[in-house]
Amino acid sequence: MSQMLAQRDYYGKALRALASREDIVVLDADLAGSTKTSEFQKVCPERFVEVGIAEQNMIGVSSGLAAEGKTVFASTFGVFATGRCWEQIRLGAAYPKLNIKIVATHCGISVGEDGATHQALEDISLMRSLPNMTVLSPADAYETYAATMAIAEYDGPVYMRMGRSPVPVISKEGEKFTIGEAKVLLEGKDVSLFGTGQMVSNCIEAAEELRKEGVSAEVINVSTIKPLDRETVLASVSRTGCAVTAEEHSIIGGLGSAVSELISEELPSPVQRIGTMDMFGESGSPAELFVKYGLTSGDIAEAARRAIKRKR
Amino acid sequence: MVIRLAKSEKELREIANKLRLDVIEMTSEAGSGHPGGSLSSADLMAVLYFRVMNHRPSDPSWDGRDRFILSKGHVAPILYASLAESGYFPVDELKTLRKINSRLQGHPVRGKVPGVEMSTGSLGQGLSMACGFALAAKMDSKKHRVYCLVGDGELQSGMNWEAAMFASQYKLSNLVVFVDRNRLQISGCTDDVMSIEPLERKWESFGWRVITIDGHNIGQIINACKWAKRARTRPTVVIMNTIKGKGVSFMENNAVFHGKSCNEEETVCAENELEEAMRFCR
Ligand SMILES: Cc1ncc(C[n+]2csc(CCOP(=O)(O)OP(=O)(O)O)c2C)c(N)n1
């Protein structure tokens, strides 16, 4: 069993490390202890802004701060960050290309017991449809740390999502993160498994299961969903001839859609999407929900078998 | 056993503590949930479900029922306890809170649980929904009332004030809002996080009838509800000064228990205190 670390803890650590940068301001909406922006608050209370339970106001205030030259990090749970504030983000971050990083925790069904109201399964879709927006979904805690550092350097609006619970570590501490780059983690020739977020680790497990059957699966970590790394995706599918996408998100509008759109236009080949099926989540433990909603490594392996069968 | 409705003050006090006991038991069993804000609302919920509201637990969609909208949806446990104890579904089912395949979701879902009028859990939206319920009643000349419970931290959300304006404009005198003024939210004291004061004057300036009471005094809650019924053209807000975690000594005014259930040891202590309080009511 690999080491388990919560991504949000590493988001907090990264913010703490960034506190020496005077241009950085961090905002939160009564969830700092959960999103871990509290780590920044501890070392830099003067540049931490609590807005209360008022997410829309948080984004509006972020716009003004960013327009005056601040590098803004605004955090809350994924549902509220993207759903409640979508139009504020559209007008005040994406359209004027302002330097605002919307970093959301508690995304995906692994939120667990709180249930559907708190499980963001549409956030990637909502953010991906906005022009100028960069959309990130790192795979583990170390990558989250590196991605936080990278977006602090990048000038423009970014949405970054992560879950609540600890997830397996699959990258190395200190590895460089480049926005827009998908990483091939395992090479293979029969099927490409494109994963994002904690589903990357399920893809690795699925590849292992497939290997035992003599199927060679390539695993690609797509931690930047937008802009999609077209070259890496197309190069992989041109080698393997079919693809599976895996995300802790609806199959509508997220990674599955992004990859399908690209492949259908550039390199028509079978694609199977793993994600939640146009439905809301529910309460339960993350592990139970992964089984019930078809997000396990076994589900990915099964999708790979289907994709391979559909190849001509 | 179904508790007979329309209770005396003394009985209501005991019921409130029974609801608190249910909250502790169900959140401890679930291993998560929001006990603090559930306990601060318990006295109100006892009064509403066992005295003030017109409702028929055996016929949840009875058209003449008063509507209750839990805007602060995270305190689902106190709503579920009130519904179960008044006979909407078996009390035993409370144990399934937050578990996979249970009707009792972490936040209330309309259509899943009898008696739950609206899905809530994303704060700040329930009051607008309640306005819609109240407006529909007016449009159809129906006589029932609409009760809505909001958190004090929740009032930081701007949509509440859009709804407040709306309720006045449309003369929603059939709407009664209760503010659970426990002065705490997740990050600490409401006044430090983002002050909502002066609260009475805010509501007044939006055209509401305002009354402030002790939210743990059953008699005062009953009287406030009576006063609300005298509204003719304006909506009513009842600001209830409360204590988060009320009824369990170590949970009172303790922000930690906002979104955390008791561990085993704490559960036993809490149960003992509440059982003692119930005996004291008899
Ligand atoms: C829109 C939205 N933002 C944030 C949250 C997370 N949240 C759940 S409860 C809570 C604090 C609520 O405080 P208050 O309204 O005072 O409730 P109470 O003290 O009665 O529990 C927060 C921020 C949420 N559920 N919805």
Ligand SMILES: [Mg+2]
């Ligand atoms: Mg409160």
